[in-house]
Amino acid sequence: MEHDILIEARGLTRRYGPNVAVESIDLTLRRGEILGLLGPNGAGKSTTMKMLTGNLAPTGGTVKINGIDLAADPKGAKRSIGYLPEQPPVHPELTVDEYLGFAAALHGVAKKDRAAALQRAKQACGLTEVSRRLIGNLSKGYQQRVGLAQAIIHRPPVIILDEPTVGLDPIQIREIRSLIATLAKEHSVILSSHILPEIQAVCSRVLIVNRGRVVFHESLAKLASEAIPSYYVQFSRPPEHLELPGVSAISALGEGRYRIESDPSFDPREALVERSVANGWGLLELRRQTRSLEEIFVSLTSGEANELRKAA
Numbered sequence: 001m002e003h004d005i006l007i008e009a010r011g012l013t014r015r016y017g018p019n020v021a022v023e024s025i026d027l028t029l030r031r032g033e034i035l036g037l038l039g040p041n042g043a044g045k046s047t048t049m050k051m052l053t054g055n056l057a058p059t060g061g062t063v064k065i066n067g068i069d070l071a072a073d074p075k076g077a078k079r080s081i082g083y084l085p086e087q088p089p090v091h092p093e094l095t096v097d098e099y100l101g102f103a104a105a106l107h108g109v110a111k112k113d114r115a116a117a118l119q120r121a122k123q124a125c126g127l128t129e130v131s132r133r134l135i136g137n138l139s140k141g142y143q144q145r146v147g148l149a150q151a152i153i154h155r156p157p158v159i160i161l162d163e164p165t166v167g168l169d170p171i172q173i174r175e176i177r178s179l180i181a182t183l184a185k186e187h188s189v190i191l192s193s194h195i196l197p198e199i200q201a202v203c204s205r206v207l208i209v210n211r212g213r214v215v216f217h218e219s220l221a222k223l224a225s226e227a228i229p230s231y232y233v234q235f236s237r238p239p240e241h242l243e244l245p246g247v248s249a250i251s252a253l254g255e256g257r258y259r260i261e262s263d264p265s266f267d268p269r270e271a272l273v274e275r276s277v278a279n280g281w282g283l284l285e286l287r288r289q290t291r292s293l294e295e296i297f298v299s300l301t302s303g304e305a306n307e308l309r310k311a312a
């Protein structure tokens with residue numbers, strides 16, 4: 001049966017002794033989506049992915065894949081998933097064909113369908129020319145392509161990719177990202193990364209995790225719209241205390257420079273100009289600045305952003 005929701009995890013939790021690696025994560029992947037799992041090292045991304053793919057038993061919570069409960073029917077549920085772990089499970093002593101044949105068998109592809117499955121996966125991942133090469137002799141970028149090919153060999157509706165560009169050079173990174181974007185036309189994707197530009201380049205929606213918890217779960221456009229404006233102003237003869245009604249915070253940066261935060265509905269620039277002229281503060285510079293997505297990510301994952309957390 002075709003389901004629109006391909007993955008639904010509720011209250012997913014994993015403890016290691018007294019330490020909580022993942023705490024009560026809810027996650028939904030719909031058909032056609034590329035969901036990014038973003039977080040700093042140790043945030044719990046790999047642990048979450050291992051639980052979603054049935055490679056690690058959760059301490060609590062449930063996972064449904066394509067409508068099938070992973071705990072009740074692991075084999076049935078896993079049929080809908082292809083997984084590329086952080087360490088690609090490729091065997092350096094095998095050729096690309098040998099390894100992909102082995103992966104097809106593991107994924108239960110019938111013997112009579114294997115040649116066609118290999119052909120398709122190799123073509124999709126740009127591996128046809130290296131079919132007979134030993135994996136150990138391929139570049140890291142090509143080894144990663146082999147990792148992607150094994151994840152799609154059984155044509156699963158979902159592929160789950162754990163930090164797929166780590167350790168690659170900038171050209172290989174671009175190639176793998178573009179390959180993922182192509183694969184996403186046929187598969188829904190969950191992709192983890194600790195690099196925001198990676199998620200921005202590839203994903204439609206992002207789930208930011210920090211210390212095992214979700215701190216943001218929205219579209220990237222929404223993340224950008226959370227960019228709170230602030231104002232930078234500099235006076236040559238600054239007042240002893242700068243006060244301005246209607247703003248939420250004024251931070252003195254020294255040498256007559258200030259950073260002013262206000263509610264997005266109130267723009268304090270006109271009032272600042274008027275006061276500066278009236279009081280002879282000598283306005284040198286005044287500009288509006290929005291926080292970059294990078295700054296928002298850093299503030300979310302360093303625990304300052306209770307307001308944004310509410311949106312999660």
Ligand SMILES: Nc1ncnc2c1ncn2[C@@H]1O[C@H](COP(=O)(O)OP(=O)(O)OP(=O)(O)O)[C@@H](O)[C@H]1O
Binds near residue numbers: 020021040041043
């Ligand atoms: N087998 C384990 N035993 C004990 N603690 C573990 C184990 N595996 C992971 N952890 C801990 O769980 C937390 C989450 O780890 P996880 O590997 O999921 O993070 P991550 O976001 O994938 O980070 P990275 O990008 O560094 O892999 C970390 O604090 C880690 O030390």
